[in-house]
Amino acid sequence: MKKLITVMALFIVANVFAQNAIVISADLGKDKINKNIYGHFAEHLGNCIYNGFYVGDTNKIIPNTNGVRNDLIQALKELKVPVLRWPGGCFADTYQWKDGVGPKDKRPSIVNRWWGGVTEDNSFGTHDFLNMCELMGADPYLAANVGSGTVQNLIDWTQYVNGKRGTSPMSKWRVENGRVNPWNVKIWGVGNEAWGCGGNMKPEYYANIYRQYSTFMGDWTNGEHLFRVASGSSGSDYNWTEVLMRDIPHNLMEGIALHHYAVIDWNAKGPATGFDEKQYFTIIRNALQMEELVTKHSTIMDKYDPKKKVALVVDEWGGWYDVEPGTNPGFLYQQNTIRDAMIAGVTLNIFNNHCDRVKMANLAQIVNVLQSVILTKGTAIIKTPTYHVMEMYNVHQDATMLPLHIKTNEYVFGNEKLPAVSASASKDSLGVTHISLVNIDPAKAQDISLEMRGEKYTTVTGRILSSKKVQDFNSFENPDAIKPVVFNGAKLNNNKLTIQLPPNAVVVLTLK
Numbered sequence: 001m002k003k004l005i006t007v008m009a010l011f012i013v014a015n016v017f018a019q020n021a022i023v024i025s026a027d028l029g030k031d032k033i034n035k036n037i038y039g040h041f042a043e044h045l046g047n048c049i050y051n052g053f054y055v056g057d058t059n060k061i062i063p064n065t066n067g068v069r070n071d072l073i074q075a076l077k078e079l080k081v082p083v084l085r086w087p088g089g090c091f092a093d094t095y096q097w098k099d100g101v102g103p104k105d106k107r108p109s110i111v112n113r114w115w116g117g118v119t120e121d122n123s124f125g126t127h128d129f130l131n132m133c134e135l136m137g138a139d140p141y142l143a144a145n146v147g148s149g150t151v152q153n154l155i156d157w158t159q160y161v162n163g164k165r166g167t168s169p170m171s172k173w174r175v176e177n178g179r180v181n182p183w184n185v186k187i188w189g190v191g192n193e194a195w196g197c198g199g200n201m202k203p204e205y206y207a208n209i210y211r212q213y214s215t216f217m218g219d220w221t222n223g224e225h226l227f228r229v230a231s232g233s234s235g236s237d238y239n240w241t242e243v244l245m246r247d248i249p250h251n252l253m254e255g256i257a258l259h260h261y262a263v264i265d266w267n268a269k270g271p272a273t274g275f276d277e278k279q280y281f282t283i284i285r286n287a288l289q290m291e292e293l294v295t296k297h298s299t300i301m302d303k304y305d306p307k308k309k310v311a312l313v314v315d316e317w318g319g320w321y322d323v324e325p326g327t328n329p330g331f332l333y334q335q336n337t338i339r340d341a342m343i344a345g346v347t348l349n350i351f352n353n354h355c356d357r358v359k360m361a362n363l364a365q366i367v368n369v370l371q372s373v374i375l376t377k378g379t380a381i382i383k384t385p386t387y388h389v390m391e392m393y394n395v396h397q398d399a400t401m402l403p404l405h406i407k408t409n410e411y412v413f414g415n416e417k418l419p420a421v422s423a424s425a426s427k428d429s430l431g432v433t434h435i436s437l438v439n440i441d442p443a444k445a446q447d448i449s450l451e452m453r454g455e456k457y458t459t460v461t462g463r464i465l466s467s468k469k470v471q472d473f474n475s476f477e478n479p480d481a482i483k484p485v486v487f488n489g490a491k492l493n494n495n496k497l498t499i500q501l502p503p504n505a506v507v508v509l510t511l512k
């Protein structure tokens, strides 16, 4: 209590001197920021898998390992992708995994009914994905077909990927297909968007189906429990979370999902570049709604699970705009600007600050689809502003979250306003503190007074990602137009920082 009063007093004092005031309690950290909050999502959609990751194992033009392009894997390794969700999305509830294993020339094709109606030859399947995750150093997160699948099919898939050699007909088949050791996949999604493309179910009905599927999934991971994620609500459908938390025994469910996209209007999403300030403001406001969603879903979960054993898994999030002109509307290909860097910065701050309940999140989607970190074109790849934010923020992975109090100026547009500054902080295993700050105001710099309490610091360094305009982006002609540079705008004096944050900027500070 004494500590809390001291923090509040410091906070009030700090407010007297600056409008943006932050107090961080370096000695009060207790919750770990699960590295999986920095997770990604790869669906069979547009050019994410085919022509994105997978260029074919006979490709002689783009350097690849078993068909997966090497430059992409290298960039994603540097990003420290902790976990990758596959094969969907909506596609997951149509996917027949058995059609994607064995000799490639014998695999039946599949029509991708959700995304462009294209025919896929199944040349990228379970082995390809799981081996690719190994190359990347990421944990796989398999989304199972519940909407049009069977319980037996899922039992078979878990045995195929996780059964020890010789323990089941499925593990025998895996060995015949060239993989001796199991992959030990721990994280499994039980369907996707069951309220919509996953079967248009009611929550009570899905809860029963979930109970059935999860009962038979077994524990095929070297004695470790599976981490089973129930298909969660869309945005503010709180009843969905309430029913699942109430009706599913918690020993059958390790996580419950939530999907939230920042979108202006599903029928008029606006362009990914060349948007106006109203569109900018609206998207950022919708991205910031994540705070309310996470808080309210967590409150419902607290009622049924006060010890926070069931995780909130935001396994789809990001900005969603109109596709680039001239591209297939079913492929969801969009450019990525500083606006997306703002979305990523504020959303990851929200997840960090709620890390007691949010244990995993997956940005939609990793390559060439929606808010991607990488775009590909022929032999070239570019890193988007979102890539750079996720790379700057990866210092928070598995670090201890430091609680903070923030008072911020407002970014005003017309009659509406949003908090201009967003922040989160953590201390890593070496005792180094990192603070991530975002100024969403496209025109005004922010002076911040930041008080560190509970620990003495002697140095501060930083990196910044910014650009003149929120509409700026990296193109194939100018791939490094936006990238992080050294930030000299933070001064440390007597454990107090004064920071000048330029307009539309993401900054990560390192304090020792």
Ligand code: AHR
Pocket: 043, 088, 089, 090, 091, 192, 193, 316, 364, 365, 370
């Ligand atoms: O990420 C694109 C789509 O958005 C996913 O397939 C679906 O789950 C969501 O509606």
